[in-house]
Amino acid sequence: MTQERVLRVTVYYRDSSILEKVISTFRKLWVDIDWMNVRKTSDDGLYEIYMGVRDNKNTYIAILNLSKTVDVEKVEVLENARLVEYKFNEKGEVVKEGKYTMVVYVPVFSKVTSYSWGEVVGENIH
Structure with a gap:
C-alpha cells in the first residue's frame, strides 16, 4: 500500500501549459500522480486542481517548487484526507x-x- 498526499492547487489559467507545468513539477522529481480533477472556480480564470500524489522523499520538495511556479496562486496539502468516490x-x-x-x-x-512561494502561509483545522 502506498501513501498518498491529496493536494488542492489554485492556478490562473492563462494558457494551456499550466497543466503541463503542474504535472512536470512532480514528474521531474520522480513523484507519481495517481489522479487529478480540475474545476473552474471563477470567471477571471481561476481554477482548482485536486490531485493525489504518491508520498516519497521528493514530494515535499515538489510541493514547494510548485508553490513557486508562475500562475500558481497557492498549493494546499489536505491532511488526513480520505476520498469519497462518485461514479x-x-x-x-x-x-x-x-x-x-x-x-x-x-x-x-x-x-x-x-x-x-515556497513558504507556509497558513494552517487551518476544520
Missing part, C-alpha cells in the same frame, strides 16, 4: 453499481496547510 453514467447520474463512464474523487479532510 457517473453517460447521462451524468451518480450510480452505485453497474456501468459507469467517469469516476470523481472528492476529498474529505480535517486540516489544510497552504504554501505560496
Whole structure:
C-alpha cells in the first residue's frame, strides 16, 4: 500500500501549459500522480486542481517548487484526507453499481496547510 498526499492547487489559467507545468513539477522529481480533477472556480480564470500524489522523499520538495511556479496562486496539502468516490453514467447520474463512464474523487479532510512561494502561509483545522 502506498501513501498518498491529496493536494488542492489554485492556478490562473492563462494558457494551456499550466497543466503541463503542474504535472512536470512532480514528474521531474520522480513523484507519481495517481489522479487529478480540475474545476473552474471563477470567471477571471481561476481554477482548482485536486490531485493525489504518491508520498516519497521528493514530494515535499515538489510541493514547494510548485508553490513557486508562475500562475500558481497557492498549493494546499489536505491532511488526513480520505476520498469519497462518485461514479457517473453517460447521462451524468451518480450510480452505485453497474456501468459507469467517469469516476470523481472528492476529498474529505480535517486540516489544510497552504504554501505560496515556497513558504507556509497558513494552517487551518476544520
